[in-house]
Amino acid sequence: MQDKIFRFVLILSAVVIPIIGGGIIYSLTNDAASAFKQFGFWEFIFSDDWNYTPGNESYGALPFITGTLLTTLLALIFCIPFSLPVALFVGEYFRGRKVATILSTVTDLLAGIPSIIYGLWGFYTLRPIFMELNLSPQGSGILTASFVLAIMIVPYAASLSAEFIKMVPADLKEGAYAMGATRAEVIRRVVFPTAGSGVFSAYILAIGRALGETMTVTMLIGNTNQIPTSLTTTGNTMASIIANQFGEADGLKLSALIAIGLILFLITAIINLIGKILIRRAQHV
Amino acid sequence: MESIKDPILQIKDVSIAYGNNKRAVKNVTADVAKNTITAIMGPSGCGKSTLLRAINRMHELYKAIHVTGEILLNGENVLLMPPTEERRRIGMVFQRPNPFPTMNIYDNVLAGYILNGIKLSRAEKDEIVERNLRNVMLWDEVKDSLTKRGTFLSGGQQQRLCIARSLALQPDILLMDEPTSALDPIATKYIEDLLVQLKNEVTIMIVTHNMSQAKRISDYSMFMYLGELIEYDDSSVMFTNPKDERTRSYLTGKMG
Amino acid sequence: MVRDKNLQIRIFKNRLLYIVVCVFSALTAIPLLAILGEVLVRGWKQLSWTFLTEATPNAFEAMMAMSAGDPMPGGIANGIVGTFVMLLVAAVIAIPVGIFCGICLSEFKGNWFATVVSYITDLLQGTPSIIIGIIVYIWVVVPMKGYSGFAGSVALFIMMLPLIIRSTEETMNILPETLKEAGLALGGSYWRVMLQVMVPSAFGSIFTGILLAISRVIGETAPLMFTALGGAAISWNISRPMSAVPLMIWEFFNDPNLQSLIWGASLFLLTFVLCLNLLAKRIQKKWKV
Numbered sequence: 001m002q003d004k005i006f007r008f009v010l011i012l013s014a015v016v017i018p019i020i021g022g023g024i025i026y027s028l029t030n031d032a033a034s035a036f037k038q039f040g041f042w043e044f045i046f047s048d049d050w051n052y053t054p055g056n057e058s059y060g061a062l063p064f065i066t067g068t069l070l071t072t073l074l075a076l077i078f079c080i081p082f083s084l085p086v087a088l089f090v091g092e093y094f095r096g097r098k099v100a101t102i103l104s105t106v107t108d109l110l111a112g113i114p115s116i117i118y119g120l121w122g123f124y125t126l127r128p129i130f131m132e133l134n135l136s137p138q139g140s141g142i143l144t145a146s147f148v149l150a151i152m153i154v155p156y157a158a159s160l161s162a163e164f165i166k167m168v169p170a171d172l173k174e175g176a177y178a179m180g181a182t183r184a185e186v187i188r189r190v191v192f193p194t195a196g197s198g199v200f201s202a203y204i205l206a207i208g209r210a211l212g213e214t215m216t217v218t219m220l221i222g223n224t225n226q227i228p229t230s231l232t233t234t235g236n237t238m239a240s241i242i243a244n245q246f247g248e249a250d251g252l253k254l255s256a257l258i259a260i261g262l263i264l265f266l267i268t269a270i271i272n273l274i275g276k277i278l279i280r281r282a283q284h285v
Numbered sequence: 286m287e288s289i290k291d292p293i294l295q296i297k298d299v300s301i302a303y304g305n306n307k308r309a310v311k312n313v314t315a316d317v318a319k320n321t322i323t324a325i326m327g328p329s330g331c332g333k334s335t336l337l338r339a340i341n342r343m344h345e346l347y348k349a350i351h352v353t354g355e356i357l358l359n360g361e362n363v364l365l366m367p368p369t370e371e372r373r374r375i376g377m378v379f380q381r382p383n384p385f386p387t388m389n390i391y392d393n394v395l396a397g398y399i400l401n402g403i404k405l406s407r408a409e410k411d412e413i414v415e416r417n418l419r420n421v422m423l424w425d426e427v428k429d430s431l432t433k434r435g436t437f438l439s440g441g442q443q444q445r446l447c448i449a450r451s452l453a454l455q456p457d458i459l460l461m462d463e464p465t466s467a468l469d470p471i472a473t474k475y476i477e478d479l480l481v482q483l484k485n486e487v488t489i490m491i492v493t494h495n496m497s498q499a500k501r502i503s504d505y506s507m508f509m510y511l512g513e514l515i516e517y518d519d520s521s522v523m524f525t526n527p528k529d530e531r532t533r534s535y536l537t538g539k540m541g
Numbered sequence: 542m543v544r545d546k547n548l549q550i551r552i553f554k555n556r557l558l559y560i561v562v563c564v565f566s567a568l569t570a571i572p573l574l575a576i577l578g579e580v581l582v583r584g585w586k587q588l589s590w591t592f593l594t595e596a597t598p599n600a601f602e603a604m605m606a607m608s609a610g611d612p613m614p615g616g617i618a619n620g621i622v623g624t625f626v627m628l629l630v631a632a633v634i635a636i637p638v639g640i641f642c643g644i645c646l647s648e649f650k651g652n653w654f655a656t657v658v659s660y661i662t663d664l665l666q667g668t669p670s671i672i673i674g675i676i677v678y679i680w681v682v683v684p685m686k687g688y689s690g691f692a693g694s695v696a697l698f699i700m701m702l703p704l705i706i707r708s709t710e711e712t713m714n715i716l717p718e719t720l721k722e723a724g725l726a727l728g729g730s731y732w733r734v735m736l737q738v739m740v741p742s743a744f745g746s747i748f749t750g751i752l753l754a755i756s757r758v759i760g761e762t763a764p765l766m767f768t769a770l771g772g773a774a775i776s777w778n779i780s781r782p783m784s785a786v787p788l789m790i791w792e793f794f795n796d797p798n799l800q801s802l803i804w805g806a807s808l809f810l811l812t813f814v815l816c817l818n819l820l821a822k823r824i825q826k827k828w829k830v
Binding site: 002003005006007009010011012013014016017018020021023024027028031081082085086088089093103105106107108109110112113114115116117118119120121123124125151154158180182183184185187205208209211212213214215219239242243246247257258261264265268269271272273275276 | 662664676761790814
């Protein structure tokens, strides 16, 4: 009897999760409906108009979708030259040694820093440097935001990649060494091909994080509502436009922002799902 | 062998099947005599552990396992009892010593009472702990560290603690699934001596890989092969003059 | 024997990779040191007892102090109280629900329901925090007709839940099966064995998971912006708008009069989060299952 109650409680608490998940999709869709109805689904996605003068309201998500994709892509490009060496350092070269523990602690702490503090650091320290280097006139913009975003996702990409690099069986590597391969060749020919799908999934998950990152980007991207034309121009991402304008929005604009939220949610959900499926596959090899 | 009078446990036509109709135990029938040690031997995969675990109904933790037949404890079908009550009357000791890591030694001995929600007075608890630790010859070694966790004990001591834990519930039968396979020879010897002493209080059924162990301590022996009970006899008879060819080749090391 | 004419080049490449890996790995430490250094240097001067015990000054007080060249009055106590209260409420709900759900996932592993729940948990874990903010706005703020600390708690609860579920599930999965069997073999009932043997054995790791979940959500700003909103007075009432330390940093960032309070608040938040993080790691090492 008590066992039945216990099992019931277990299942009851597990049911909370699908309720939240389903609820998110339902509520976002429900509240985004009036924007989609007004402008049409595809028109909303492919319009670059963001005009909230009353009577002349017109909203489109394209500038923010491009802003998000652009910052994420740039962040990924900036992140790889650092996260890959860290993963090799921790997972292969100094595996299990004290220096590796220290470096993992460093990346763990990097992952722990709240995004608003990254934003402050980017704004007060990096932005003047970018201006000094003549990289961009105001210092803020796509490039600055992507750069800080890259630092933020290094820990995620690196620690998970390192896990998969550690899992490469020693006898495979020994086999290659025994034939006279150098360590660099073992890494290229044995470690990466074996750990490849896992490392790939780590980057997919890192992309998932970068897509939804809000505060840092909001503080650094410059917040303008047009499609970015170059890396140094300002812009907005889906997350940053919501952060900036949700507070004072109502009516159609609120619905448009929620519609952007829905698009962001679906994109990150798909990316994360792909990442998790790849990880589960990689772990079961 | 002459039939066992007044058996404490009767296994009647028991078959155990895994989900896909693969039968691990096939129509086993045997009576177990009170206050004896019965050894169950056989090569890996012969179903001996499966049979033992079915007696304690451990198979019910896994959905796809199905048991048919009857297992009678003092004439009562254990497969129809509430599992918690049944398991209190039939104890089990596992291959690897597994004292509960979050409980101290004292509570580990009382774990059966704690997990059954039975309230005891302090005096009763002290008495149970001391009696059972003495029973397994562990009292002198741990009486000063009863409030420490059991994990610092040696493997053999941990296993004796697990035996004490089972005995504390005063079961009718104690099932042991290769209880010494994770222990060194000295600790093994200690446990074997202990079992021989304990049989005055409890009926023991022990699954073992180790033929000489079975020979040393058991009164009766079962030999199982491919899920069937091939031979069941007095150990003295079985080890000197096995009737079945398969038993003979197993005992002489040609099989297994 | 096969002769290798490129041996020199190969050895050089091998060296090069080693050096590149070491140099670039070392470079990743720079942002950490830079951020810690900057926050410490700029925030150190602002920390004082009153900074931790007084509420935010209003714009007028701040302006007066600025023009007179006085040190900025007031502090971040309203944010500290808000963070504490919202986190407490969120944790009180999230911990039991998360642990039970984690047990459920590990016990019913392979079952279709558990698989679905497990995927949705991953999905929630990856959901951008700003979306959680929107959703709680729709679910709590709109029906309750106002921003509130409670709405903030709900947002933090949704963020913590998947983290606690995952750590519980993973720990329960690596506990040896024989532990459960031993408990049941003594005739213990299922729920007693789970709650008195399994959960205590897993407690160290679950506790680490809880600490990490707290350290993750404590620095979150985005989900609180449209839920708890923020407030200038010290308030313990969760049915009213409430402030939180990260929310205050955001306010200070946007208010030219209050910029001098940014770094003190950041130092406080950063110290708290990173200490919690290190503590969790320490415990994890010590209480490894």
